[in-house]
Amino acid sequence: xxxxxILSLPTLEVAKALLGCRLIHASEEGLTSGIIVETEAYLRDxxxxxxxxxxxxxxxxxxxxAGTIYVYQIYGVHFCANITTNETGIGEAVLLRALQPVEGxxxxxxxxxxxxxxxxxxxxxxxxxxxGIKKTMNNWVVNESPIQLIAPAGNNPEVHITTRIGxxxxxxxxxxxxxxxxxxxxxx
DNA sequence: TTCCCGATTGTA
DNA sequence: ACAATCGGGAAC
Numbered sequence: 255x256x257x258x259x260i261l262s263l264p265t266l267e268v269a270k271a272l273l274g275c276r277l278i279h280a281s282e283e284g285l286t287s288g289i290i291v292e293t294e295a296y297l298r299d300x301x302x303x304x305x306x307x308x309x310x311x312x313x314x315x316x317x318x319x320a321g322t323i324y325v326y327q328i329y330g331v332h333f334c335a336n337i338t339t340n341e342t343g344i345g346e347a348v349l350l351r352a353l354q355p356v357e358g359x360x361x362x363x364x365x366x367x368x369x370x371x372x373x374x375x376x377x378x379x380x381x382x383x384x385x386g387i388k389k390t391m392n393n394w395v396v397n398e399s400p401i402q403l404i405a406p407a408g409n410n411p412e413v414h415i416t417t418r419i420g421x422x423x424x425x426x427x428x429x430x431x432x433x434x435x436x437x438x439x440x441x442x
Numbered sequence: 443t444t445c446c447c448g449a450t451t452g453t454a
Numbered sequence: 455a456c457a458a459t460c461g462g463g464a465a466c
Contacts (some may be wrong), residue, residue, distance in 0.1 A: 294449070302449070304462095312462060330460030332450050349449055379450050420449055440450095 262322040265339040265346040269295040274406035281386045288353030290440045292432040294418045295397040301423040306343025316345040332379030354438040375441040
């Protein structure tokens with residue numbers, strides 16, 4: 255399946271199909287990339303979603319076309335990155351929660367001040383920092399910017415589905431997806 | 443304009 | 455177990 259095809263799927267399917275895809279950032283500092291190993295879906299009728307029942311200035315990127323990047327600050331400390339899904343006007347997105355580092359590991363380690371490869375991208379705030387994703391990249395579009403996405407060549411990986419992490423509303427929905435037995439996910 | 447709190451992380 | 459830290463969004 256091509257990236258274009260993946261991004262045209264319903265949000266929950268995108269969250270699953272993004273697993274195994276390669277995320278690349280060709281930055282000024284150099285190129286970093288990793289395999290997406292963990293995601294979460296946020297839907298429009300989902301109380302835990304920033305887009306729940308309304309659009310605001312902050313969440314506008316979630317309502318843009320599929321492939322738009324939504325970057326927001328959390329806890330006043332960290333940033334998280336989402337890939338928007340669905341057609342323009344529908345506020346849904348997939349949160350990138352963990353990557354398996356592939357290229358530019360030294361650059362990631364420099365950004366993260368951390369030498370343990372397992373801890374480089376094992377969380378939404380961690381991967382954003384390691385990949386050099388900035389708030390200014392909010393509204394960028396995948397494959398129309400230095401942020402690139404490449405679909406996997408091989409067959410379908412085995413996927414685990416669980417409840418989402420760190421939320422209180424709608425905490426029982428099984429909207430979290432990760433690659434089974436992958437050591438680079440945020441939590442077991 | 444005030445107030446509350448979160449899709450987290452690193453340290454104790 | 456808990457502090458760090460700040461902007462969005464709702465309430466007043």
